[in-house]
Amino acid sequence: MIKKIGPEPYKIKMVEPLKQTTKSERKKLIAKAGYNIFNLCSEDIYIDLLTDSGTSAMSQFQWAALMQGDETYAGSRSFFRLKETVTSITGYPYVLPTHQGRGAENILTKMLIKPGTFIPGNMHFDSTRAHLQLKGGFPLDLVVDQGLKPEADHPFKGNINLGKLENVLKEHGRKKVPFVLMTVTCNSNGGQPVSMENIRSAAGLCRRYQVPLFFDAARFAENCYFIKEREPGYKERELIDITREMFSYGDGCMMSSKKDGLVNIGGFMAFKDDSLYQQACQLSIVYEGFPTYGGMAGRDLEALSVGLQEVLDVSYLRFRIEQVAYLADRLQEEGVPIVKPPGGHAVYIDGKKFAPHIPQSQFPAQVLVVELYIEAGIRAIELGTSAFTEKDPDTGELIYPELDLVRLAIPRRVYTNTHIDVVAESILDIYRNRDQLRGLKIVYEAQVLRHFTCRFEFME
Ligand SMILES: Cc1ncc(COP(=O)(O)O)c(C=O)c1O
Known part of the structure; x- marks a missing residue:
């Protein structure tokens, strides 16, 4: 059962406008970015869940x-x-x-x-x-x-x-x-x-x-x-x-x-x-x-x-932790596979279980990251196959990480509960139609930390 989320323990004094793009615009933007969310401009993003680091709103x-x-x-x-x-x-x-x-x-x-x-x-x-x-x-x-x-x-x-x-x-x-x-x-x-x-x-x-x-x-x-x-x-x-x-x-x-x-x-x-x-x-x-x-x-x-x-104000912390847990509950209620229980700052989705028809070599978690941007302008990050795959130094064989995760990191005091609902609903929409998701292949990669700069294309 979804635990009811408490109301925000603050009100808004200053606003930062968010640009709303259309789905067809986002399709073009993400293609231009080589299907890598690090290449997107922040103003083309509606809800940015790339990281909780350095993204807090000050009082x-x-x-x-x-x-x-x-x-x-x-x-x-x-x-x-x-x-x-x-x-x-x-x-x-x-x-x-x-x-x-x-x-x-x-x-x-x-x-x-x-x-x-x-x-x-x-x-x-x-x-x-x-x-x-x-x-x-x-x-x-x-x-x-x-x-x-x-x-x-x-x-x-x-x-x-x-x-x-x-x-x-x-x-x-x-x-x-x-x-x-x-x-x-x-x-x-x-x-x-x-x-x-x-x-x-x-x-x-x-x-x-x-x-x-x-x-x-x-x-x-x-x-x-x-x-x-x-x-x-x-x-x-x-x-x-x-x-x-x-x-x-x-x-x-x-x-x-x-x-x-x-x-x-x-x-x-x-x-x-x-x-x-x-x-x-x-x-x-x-x-x-x-x-x-x-x-x-x-x-x-x-x-x-x-x-x-x-940060030690208990009403702030309760709201913060409950907001993250609420997102996790909404996803779990319809069976979206997540890391349990959710932690303090993020919800993680298991890409391999989300789209089991996509082999790990075709980056299932990254596919979800790309779809989430196309669907709703939400930026998440893949922490899995593109980030952590290693090469055997002797044979050159690829060694895939056990987990292929999508991280939805929630910035502190930035997004309202309505934004969190938009995130949940967008992921659920993708999940309901997950059979239609197609894998990705890498067409450019750097020698080190490839996930920051690599470029992808959809599989045929
Ligand atoms: C647990 C932990 N330690 C250290 C760091 C590094 O901090 P900074 O990004 O400020 O250099 C991070 C950043 O995400 C972190 O999560």
Whole structure:
């Protein structure tokens, strides 16, 4: 049964017009784009679900805060305001802004990783993984088995497998494991949350083996909301208390503030320990900027400080998580195969099950992405065959990924419930006529990260 969705906990003060195109215009536009949604102009898109990163709408308080930005190079007042907010949320006294999440990743990995070391985590995000590998480290994704099964309906599919974590810590010890990274929520398997119990136990293991624990906190507020909703003992607790408890188990965090910071750009790192912070400051000066701005404008530090407080408003989070769940329910009601349960920021559709008559070599998930644009001007993204297929280095044979998914990422505070209904109805229309979908073939591809630039054509 579809859970009734609550009303928006805000009203609209400023509007951004959306262009409505016709189906025949969209057919031409997507053909010109080589059937690759990365080649579309944003003004030809009606509802953009490409990503939830950097796409949030700011509040009147954030826009007002921008005007108070102190753009001084060193000692900016805006920095101290942000520091106070971050410390009040995380409990970590040492705060360093960065231009975005990957700036923080670069600094942390440069500080702590020696070639040949292992970095366990629940599941590392792509850019984190790349930084770990660039420094010679081996990322280890130790998410629980249920986390890798789209149909496994488990409340905390982002949990780390504690047995596997202990084995890695026991086998390699603190000399070979510079830190453990817990990503909350776990983006790489669909924004799935990690339970407090799992975090506490992982922290216990880290303490026993004297290995620091860090959080990738891009979606910390959504994770804490899931803990409040789903974990026994947390229902009556204030979100800020849950958040503080969660961070108390770690030694620090890095954050892309383009998600739960409710801003369009930015990031930060925060530490319990002064010596790690001092090392990070040295690298910040080289790579990001002086430690009181770290690549961000003073005004953006102000907006972030306000966003980090607003994101912990329970009525905002309830609406956000329910909006995502509502979309998932509407699709599931008519049998559209999705990853269960939906995560915090996106709904994922299983392309192979959506159009089983299209072989994986003909990109079923990408076919749905293209049809969704043609049908309604909605932009989703394929995370599957075009993005993750690898080539066997010896035989040249293509190795397809297990999952061929379409991600519908929901920007924060941007789309109304009516927009979400348009998305659901458009997908359902395609699903009802799915037998008519035709496969795609690639006619141009680059050597690396081909999905960003490749071009497709429909099969004959
Ligand atoms: C979990 C997670 N970590 C890190 C990043 C990288 O952040 P940024 O895009 O700000 O560099 C992202 C971005 O999507 C993310 O989802």
